[in-house]
Amino acid sequence: MALAAEILGDRWTLLILREAFYGVCRYDDMREDLKAPRSTLTDRLNSLVARGVLEKQPYQEAGDRVRQAYVLTEAGRGLALTFLALAQWGEAHVTGGAAPVGVVDRESGAPLRVGLMDADGAPVDPARAALRLRG
Amino acid sequence: MALAAEILGDRWTLLILREAFYGVCRYDDMREDLKAPRSTLTDRLNSLVARGVLEKQPYQEAGDRVRQAYVLTEAGRGLALTFLALAQWGEAHVTGGAAPVGVVDRESGAPLRVGLMDADGAPVDPARAALRLRG
DNA sequence: CTACCTGAGTTCAAAATTTAGACTCAGATT
DNA sequence: AATCTGAGTCTAAATTTTGAACTCAGGTAG
Numbered sequence: 437m438a439l440a441a442e443i444l445g446d447r448w449t450l451l452i453l454r455e456a457f458y459g460v461c462r463y464d465d466m467r468e469d470l471k472a473p474r475s476t477l478t479d480r481l482n483s484l485v486a487r488g489v490l491e492k493q494p495y496q497e498a499g500d501r502v503r504q505a506y507v508l509t510e511a512g513r514g515l516a517l518t519f520l521a522l523a524q525w526g527e528a529h530v531t532g533g534a535a536p537v538g539v540v541d542r543e544s545g546a547p548l549r550v551g552l553m554d555a556d557g558a559p560v561d562p563a564r565a566a567l568r569l570r571g
Numbered sequence: 572m573a574l575a576a577e578i579l580g581d582r583w584t585l586l587i588l589r590e591a592f593y594g595v596c597r598y599d600d601m602r603e604d605l606k607a608p609r610s611t612l613t614d615r616l617n618s619l620v621a622r623g624v625l626e627k628q629p630y631q632e633a634g635d636r637v638r639q640a641y642v643l644t645e646a647g648r649g650l651a652l653t654f655l656a657l658a659q660w661g662e663a664h665v666t667g668g669a670a671p672v673g674v675v676d677r678e679s680g681a682p683l684r685v686g687l688m689d690a691d692g693a694p695v696d697p698a699r700a701a702l703r704l705r706g
Numbered sequence: 707c708t709a710c711c712t713g714a715g716t717t718c719a720a721a722a723t724t725t726a727g728a729c730t731c732a733g734a735t736t
Numbered sequence: 737a738a739t740c741t742g743a744g745t746c747t748a749a750a751t752t753t754t755g756a757a758c759t760c761a762g763g764t765a766g
Contacts, residue, residue: 437589437654440661447580454572458702463743473725478744488664501733503742511664516697517685518660519572521653526575529623529646539687542701546689550652553686554676557694562651566677567593598714608754613715636762638713 443487444518448472448480456490456512457519461505481506489515521550578622579653583607583615591625591647592654596640616641624650656685 444450448470455466467477484490489512492504508515520539539548552560579585583605590601602612619625624647627639643650655674674683687695 437658437661438586439665440657441582441585441589443665444657445580445582445585447576450576450580451573454576464741467743474727474744475746476724479724499734500741514660514664516700517687518653518656520687520697520700521656521685522575522579523572525649525653526572529649530574530578537702538705539700540703541689541695542699545703548687548689548695548700550656550685551688551692552652552655552674552683553688553692553694554681554683557686557688559688559692560676560683564677565651565655565674565683567672568675568680570673599712602714608756609715610717610755611753614753634763635712 443484443489446480448476449484452477452480452484453489453508453512453515454519456506456508457516461493461507462503463506466506484512488512517550524550578619578624581615583611584619587612587615587619588624588643588647588650589654591641591643592651596628596642597638598641601641619647623647652685659685 444453451470451472452466455461455469460466460469463477463481466472466481467474470477472480481490485492485506488509490506491509493507494502495505496502523537523539539550540546541548552562552565554560579588586605586607587601590596590604595601595604598612598616601607601616602609605612607615616625620627620641623644625641626644628642629637630640631637658672658674674685675681676683687697687700689695
């Protein structure tokens with residue numbers, strides 16, 4: 437997990453990824469949302485690309501030159517569970533239940549949550565979890 | 572989630588919390604494990620206490636004066652799911668499957684994982700998740 | 707009593723990072 | 737030819753982090 441911490445252990449990186457999950461993928465849009473300094477934003481985007489969490493995708497708007505969009509890679513999308521768990525925690529313990537967004541099933545609209553499960557998908561109380569070294 | 576990002580958006584904070592989950596709770600033990608500078612460690616521990624993620628607990632070893640241990644609060648333990656999700660991601664996408672630890676059921680020893688579930692606890696594919704604003 | 711040890715800090719100057727703001731550059735538009 | 741825009745780079749100043757040295761309180765050894 438040390439490497440994961442190295443990737444995520446930064447305020448701007450976390451916020452940039454949240455933007456990415458919301459679908460914001462252009463430099464200037466992120467800059468405006470986050471009010472991050474240009475050089476820091478450039479730096480963080482580059483490291484996320486270097487780490488394989490984001491990738492640059494060329495796009496072109498009518499009557500404009502080709503530009504780059506930053507979109508989540510497969511690995512980046514894999515962070516969804518982590519972010520959902522974090523949002524769930526923030527809601528429960530930090531913001532006091534007033535979180536502005538929740539997770540729902542894309543089709544049915546039913547509320548979803550992150551939880552622990554066993555190999556068969558049956559829910560398990562997180563208090564039962566223990567870390568175990570692997571041979 | 573912005574507040575949560577403010578709390579976790581820091582390399583040392585993430586690593587300190589990992590130590591706390593492993594049960595390390597003494598200043599000098601953490602300092603040695605993490606090789607963090609004293610002043611930074613002190614600062615991060617204090618903010619985690621101020622945020623209500625850790626708390627100081629007095630303890631006393633035979634023939635020694637009372638000292639403080641840093642242990643997870645209820646809210647801090649609530650971060651377990653986030654950390655497990657992060658560890659799971661690191662294992663799948665960063666370290667390439669060679670993660671040293673896994674999560675198991677404390678009693679049965681069966682392997683566990685973090686996942687998305689609906690209100691009834693039935694597993695849901697994370698790709699089906701969507702963020703939804705709440706009224 | 708005096709000297710020394712240890713855990714848990716605090717202090718401080720040097721090094722690294724972050725910031726705001728100005729500047730650049732390439733192609734499109736007027 | 738002049739201007740606009742997205743996406744940067746450059747730079748000097750402000751802030752944060754670092755490592756090393758110092759402090760402090762209580763306990764122990766001689």
